[in-house]
Amino acid sequence: MSVSxxxxxxxxxxxxxxxxxxxxxxxxxxxxxxxxxxxxxxxRRQARRFLTFTERPLREVRVCDVQAFLATLSAKAPATRAxxxxxxxxxxxxxxxxxxxxxxxGKMVKAPAVxxxxxxxxxxxxxxxxxxxxxxxxxxxxxxxxxxxxxxxASEVCALRWRDLSARDGxxxxxxxxxxxxxxxxxxxxxxxxxVAAISGDAGPDAPVFRSVKGGALSRVQLHRIVKAxxxxxxxxxxxxxxxxxxxxxxxxxxxxxxxxxxQATLGHASVATTGRYTHARPSDSSARYLGI
Numbered sequence: 157m158s159v160s161x162x163x164x165x166x167x168x169x170x171x172x173x174x175x176x177x178x179x180x181x182x183x184x185x186x187x188x189x190x191x192x193x194x195x196x197x198x199x200r201r202q203a204r205r206f207l208t209f210t211e212r213p214l215r216e217v218r219v220c221d222v223q224a225f226l227a228t229l230s231a232k233a234p235a236t237r238a239x240x241x242x243x244x245x246x247x248x249x250x251x252x253x254x255x256x257x258x259x260x261x262g263k264m265v266k267a268p269a270v271x272x273x274x275x276x277x278x279x280x281x282x283x284x285x286x287x288x289x290x291x292x293x294x295x296x297x298x299x300x301x302x303x304x305x306x307x308x309x310a311s312e313v314c315a316l317r318w319r320d321l322s323a324r325d326g327x328x329x330x331x332x333x334x335x336x337x338x339x340x341x342x343x344x345x346x347x348x349x350x351x352v353a354a355i356s357g358d359a360g361p362d363a364p365v366f367r368s369v370k371g372g373a374l375s376r377v378q379l380h381r382i383v384k385a386x387x388x389x390x391x392x393x394x395x396x397x398x399x400x401x402x403x404x405x406x407x408x409x410x411x412x413x414x415x416x417x418x419x420q421a422t423l424g425h426a427s428v429a430t431t432g433r434y435t436h437a438r439p440s441d442s443s444a445r446y447l448g449i
Contacts, residue, residue: 185250288300313366
């Protein structure tokens with residue numbers, strides 16, 4: 157592994173100060189390994205809260221310290237506790253793997269079970285298509301169409317440049333640079349391609365596909381506002397976000413008979429097991445239907 161072990165920065169400082177500096181360097185190195193701004197911000201907050209709570213160097217942290225910190229979150233939702241647990245386990249494992257920590261105390265801590273709420277975040281196909289169809293703004297309609305039609309993540313949509321889209325076989329394709337630094341090419345339907353190509357105008361290859369009013373690339377915050385406004389216009393749940401359209405793509409394509417490995421490749425899932433969650437969230441049959449009640 158190429159990651160260096162954080163050093164004690166200033167020998168002239170008291171030991172506690174030097175150790176705190178080294179802990180902060182470890183946290184900074186650990187956080188820098190993640191590309192998602194959301195993950196980086198979340199992990200940095202979790203580490204800061206934990207270090208403030210324990211008031212001791214990471215090298216002296218024990219299992220009971222981690223458990224005591226997580227106990228302070230007992231009133232929080234299971235997903236919040238699971239998120240904090242995952243962050244701490246990742247930090248402590250990283251510190252141990254690079255030789256900075258003598259023990260991986262996080263290995264002994266288990267995250268709480270979290271209810272799978274995926275089924276609650278899947279739209280009906282008719283709702284998704286209506287939300288897109290009644291969007292009056294051409295740019296926003298193209299944005300919604302491509303997000304749903306290609307199953308893109310919010311960050312992938314916002315990062316698109318016109319060089320990432322090209323015509324192909326009477327329709328088109330989009331090249332997405334996604335999670336984990338992976339690139340994938342997604343073939344688009346003819347309708348999706350026409351809708352997106354119609355807003356290109358005289359844009360150059362390096363211009364953002366979806367521009368903000370200031371001329372730069374649309375931000376994820378702006379994307380979510382557009383999606384929520386479209387959902388409200390269609391009389392749908394205020395909880396709907398851009399990621400719901402990605403969920404909808406997976407679920408609806410599987411409902412229509414798309415092979416699960418193809419959906420996996422389109423969405424960029426690392427494992428087919430991840431894609432398989434959609435079949436469990438919306439099963440096509442159940443033994444309950446075979447009973448006489």
